[in-house]
Amino acid sequence: MTDRRSFLALAGVPLAAASKRYRVAVIGHTGRGNYGHGIDVVWHAFDNMDVVGVADPDEAGRAAAVKRIHAPRAYADYREMLRREKPDIVGIGPRWMDQRVAMVSAAADAGAHIYMEKPFAETLADADRMVDAVRRNKVKLQIAHQMRVSPFALRAKALIEAGEIGEIQEIRSRGKEDRRAGGEDMMVLGSHLFDMMRFFRGNPEWVTAHVTTAGREASAGDVTQATEPVGPVAGKQVAATFAFANGVHGYFSSRATDKTDPLRFGTWIHGSKGVLFLPNAIYPGGALHVLRSPGWLPNAKQPWESLPGPADLAGKHMTITGGPEMANALMVADLVRAIETDGKPCCNEEDGRWTIEMVHGVYEAQASGGRTRFPIRSRTHPLDRWRAPA
Secondary structure, three states: OHHHHHHHHHOOOOOOOOOOOEEEEEEOEOOOOEOOOOOOOHHHHOOOEEEEEEEOOOHHHHHHHHHHHOOOOEEOOHHHHHHHHOOOEEEEOOOOOOOHHHHHHHHHHOOOEEEEOOOOOOOHHHHHHHHHHHHHOOOOEEEOOHHHHOHHHHHHHHHHHOOOOOOEEEEEEEOOOOOOOOHHHHHHOHHHHHHHHHHHHOOOOEEEEEEEEOOEEOOHHHOEEOOOOOOEEOOOEEEEEEEOHHHOEEEEEEEOOOOOOHHHEEEEEEEOOOEEEEEOOOOOOOOEEEEOOOOOOOOOOOOEEEEOOOHHHOHHHOOOOOHHHHHHHHHHHHHHHHHHHOOOOOOOHHHHHHHHHHHHHHHHHHHHOOOEEOOOOOOOOHHHHHHOOO
16 A cells, blocks of 8 residues: 555645544445445545445445445445544545435535535535535535546646746637537536636636527427436537636537547647647546647647656556546545645535536526626526426
């Protein structure tokens, strides 16, 4: 385990002192969002974290989780686990959001810090409740938008701050555009891209949008439930323009098409001197490409360059394998930093709420046909209002 801690330290994220131990409890629900993308197993990357219990109302899933995460005790009810185990940190795994507010509120009320799966909330009202619970109980919350700790994203931000691509002109991003293309893609995976826009440019001021299906304007009849319970969605084509400070715009699009490619799923940052492209991929996957051309076109003298990842995080030093495990470990390490310094986690409850603010803003703008300013006044889901009877 020492090798794992050493490897994580090489990533530039401070870890907890070995003398301080943390009691960790894991909440999952097999068949109803499960355990997210590795929220259950990340704790074994740290030699100062003890998993003391797991909660899952599904008996078979609970038994499997006990074996998988080596939990000494298991519970059908997460509230009972919180009362008995008194954890320092709780991992909230389910991808589904139908229990999200209750789980986060219970953990916060128990005085536990939280690492949780995304998306953050189904509605802004739910987001507000969770933000209130976290702040009222003075606990820290980290949401698993792992691009925040990707060395590629951090390097991109450093290059921008150093003026390598000049003054930012615009940001462009595309969803994954798989079978969920359009509204569901925006909610589930576009939240990563919205978080990256804010990572580079701060909070947006307003949004305009165009949401369509088969080329016609989306309407109340297009509102449907997503393939997983993440709230209502609408549209098979979504295009949105966010306004940031200094007249910089951020563009998001997700469109159902007969031909797509995973490489489109990412963020393009255009500057007066060049372009950065940051594919959205869980570290140690991913990449960072730079084009040092003010014309934004490559040529023989100014080709696209693929910048390497951190040399210290490769080869024999890598003792944590698999997609989410490394990225989650870096996020948890940052959560521990925030706990021990009374700082803010790199993707905290406010960051999580903003991703939902941006999603709702797209639908609000489509409904109004104009600009939607942030923060949005109504905290209910705009699609619920679309389809409500007159």
